[in-house]
Amino acid sequence: MTSNRRTFAIIxxxxxxxxxxxxxxxxxxxxxxxxxxVKARGxxxxxxxxxxxxxxxxxxxxTSSVMTFERANEDGEVITFNLLDTPGHxxxxxxxxxTLTAVDSAIMVxxxxxxxxxxxxxxxxxxxxxxxxxxxxxxxxxxxxxxxxELLDEIADMLALDVSPQAYPVGMGGEFEGVLxxxxxxxxxxxxxxxxFKGRRDCDAEIPERFAENIELAQIGYPEFDLEAYRNGDLTxxxxxxxxxxxxxxxxxxxIAKYAPPPRPQPAGxxxxxxxxxxxxxxxxxxxxxxxxxxxxxxxFMRQVxxxxxxxxxxxxxxxxxxxxxxxxxxxxxxxxxxADTAEPGDIIGIPNHGTLRVGDTLxxxxxxxxxxxxxxxxxxxxRVALVDPTKTKQLRKALDDLSEEGVIQVFYPEIGGQWIVGxxxxxxxxxxxxxxxxEYKVEARLEASPFATARWIRGEDKALNEFEKFNLSxxxxxxxxDLVFMAKSPWDVNYQQEKNPDLTFSATKER
Ligand code: G4P
Numbered sequence: 001m002t003s004n005r006r007t008f009a010i011i012x013x014x015x016x017x018x019x020x021x022x023x024x025x026x027x028x029x030x031x032x033x034x035x036x037x038v039k040a041r042g043x044x045x046x047x048x049x050x051x052x053x054x055x056x057x058x059x060x061x062x063t064s065s066v067m068t069f070e071r072a073n074e075d076g077e078v079i080t081f082n083l084l085d086t087p088g089h090x091x092x093x094x095x096x097x098x099t100l101t102a103v104d105s106a107i108m109v110x111x112x113x114x115x116x117x118x119x120x121x122x123x124x125x126x127x128x129x130x131x132x133x134x135x136x137x138x139x140x141x142x143x144x145x146x147x148x149x150e151l152l153d154e155i156a157d158m159l160a161l162d163v164s165p166q167a168y169p170v171g172m173g174g175e176f177e178g179v180l181x182x183x184x185x186x187x188x189x190x191x192x193x194x195x196x197f198k199g200r201r202d203c204d205a206e207i208p209e210r211f212a213e214n215i216e217l218a219q220i221g222y223p224e225f226d227l228e229a230y231r232n233g234d235l236t237x238x239x240x241x242x243x244x245x246x247x248x249x250x251x252x253x254x255x256i257a258k259y260a261p262p263p264r265p266q267p268a269g270x271x272x273x274x275x276x277x278x279x280x281x282x283x284x285x286x287x288x289x290x291x292x293x294x295x296x297x298x299x300x301f302m303r304q305v306x307x308x309x310x311x312x313x314x315x316x317x318x319x320x321x322x323x324x325x326x327x328x329x330x331x332x333x334x335x336x337x338x339x340a341d342t343a344e345p346g347d348i349i350g351i352p353n354h355g356t357l358r359v360g361d362t363l364x365x366x367x368x369x370x371x372x373x374x375x376x377x378x379x380x381x382x383x384r385v386a387l388v389d390p391t392k393t394k395q396l397r398k399a400l401d402d403l404s405e406e407g408v409i410q411v412f413y414p415e416i417g418g419q420w421i422v423g424x425x426x427x428x429x430x431x432x433x434x435x436x437x438x439x440e441y442k443v444e445a446r447l448e449a450s451p452f453a454t455a456r457w458i459r460g461e462d463k464a465l466n467e468f469e470k471f472n473l474s475x476x477x478x479x480x481x482x483d484l485v486f487m488a489k490s491p492w493d494v495n496y497q498q499e500k501n502p503d504l505t506f507s508a509t510k511e512r
Contacts, residue, residue: 005346007084011120013111020139024246065348074254088119092425106135107134107136109137112240114146115155152238162223166225168211170215177190180207186203187202265305268371274306275305275306278307279306279364280308281371282309303348306345309347319357326351329352355406374511379423382487385400385422404480409422409423411480453489464501468501
């Protein structure tokens with residue numbers, strides 16, 4: 001049986017149009033959300049369901065963490081899409097990366113005027129770690145953008161990925177005449193004063209002479225679409241469109257329905273846990289704390305891997321070792337999510353708890369497997385933690401161990417010197433750290449500049465490791481698990497050490 005679930009995320013740089021595209025996907029897909037809600041949610045609507053009341057009481061906003069919509073595919077089968085939000089902008093954090101470990105595929109949104117930008121690239125690298133297949137959507141073709149071939153070649157070169165265009169913007173900006181879909185040969189044309197797409201496809205249109213050659217080149221000059229290469233993460237089909245004006249969005253949804261993989265087996269050590277397994281299993285990829293630091297409520301997000309989950313079911317979290325009944329799960333199911341009471345592989349379940357569930361935990365009925373492969377990511381911001389009251393060292397250590405265990409921050413204990421270092425990928429994580437230290441552990445702390453820019457986990461034979469340690473003690477630290485970490489002053493530093501020490505590996509990720 002193949003599943004009708006498509007669990008995916010959007011990766012993009014701020015401003016490329018992720019929010020706009022999300023709204024259009026939800027709208028086109030007949031979702032539970034109304035367009036506009038992603039950005040500005042109406043209070044009235046919010047209070048309507050019990051589920052949203054939970055949200056209000058707990059002060060935890062999960063509304064946009066998982067968005068579910070449905071749509072029939074070409075054969076009339078209903079496909080359920082689970083779109084997981086990858087927080088960007090100021091709330092960019094390790095959660096953003098970890099969310100990508102819970103999806104089966106991703107859409108990469110690129111601004112046609114800007115091409116590949118830094119955050120897109122970072123997120124892409126995380127997808128590549130797990131060979132997550134990617135569909136590319138080049139957005140904003142209603143505006144003046146860069147030449148199509150330049151964009152295609154940039155994606156191919158910068159990301160070392162085969163690109164296979166599936167559409168072509170017939171002109172951009174002032175010359176924009178619509179988007180040609182290669183599959184159907186139809187052009188979606190702008191209509192009305194705002195030049196939006198209103199659903200009229202011109203299927204016997206003559207392609208304007210001046211575009212004909214380029215369109216032919218786009219079709220024959222690039223690799224043909226190959227499902228296997230796409231699913232292995234080696235090739236990306238490229239669509240062009242405008243989220244704002246609604247061009248290319250339907251084609252994009254159809255592409256996800258048709259090509260994006262249904263729930264994939266997940267690694268648990270040597271084993272691959274198939275979605276067909278009867279037992280309910282899943283893993284926690286994100287824990288969201290209450291906005292109010294005086295509350296210990298958390299929502300843990302579990303990606304379901306196998307089985308059919310039912311409300312009230314007992315599952316054993318690997319971190320706890322004893323079963324707990326999941327009485328009030330948040331099931332992000334289409335249409336009536338407050339009354340839905342089962343979930344399937346590929347779905348996300350929000351589990352309210354008081355800090356017992358941690359990022360990386362496995363939940364299962366039999367407590368016999370452990371999912372692996374949920375990594376820690378090399379921090380991009382490193383700060384020294386300074387205590388306001390120096391007698392609180394023990395409390396600070398406990399707090400840092402706890403919070404890093406939970407996945408809020410990473411902690412590094414330098415081999416020399418007593419000042420502990422915390423590492424994150426987004427500024428917000430540091431704000432959360434300081435407020436939780438104070439509210440939950442009664443520890444007042446300050447963050448100070450550290451001389452380090454990033455960190456790498458070092459692995460190798462004992463002999464090579466010992467040798468390296470001897471000469472680099474002042475740049476070494478241990479993480480929460482006691483694993484050795486090289487603290488680098490710059491990316492250049494990492495490259496230099498890697499070249500000098502070919503027997504060691506300097507890894508930017510570590511599996512939890
Ligand atoms: P993000 O979530 O990726 O950060 O991007 P978002 O959707 O918020 O879009 C960023 C800006 O780009 C918005 O304009 C949005 O209207 C615009 N935009 C998105 N898609 C398209 C498109 O296809 N064509 C054009 N021309 N513009 C697009 P803004 O002025 O910054 O915000 P707003 O005031 O319109 O919300």
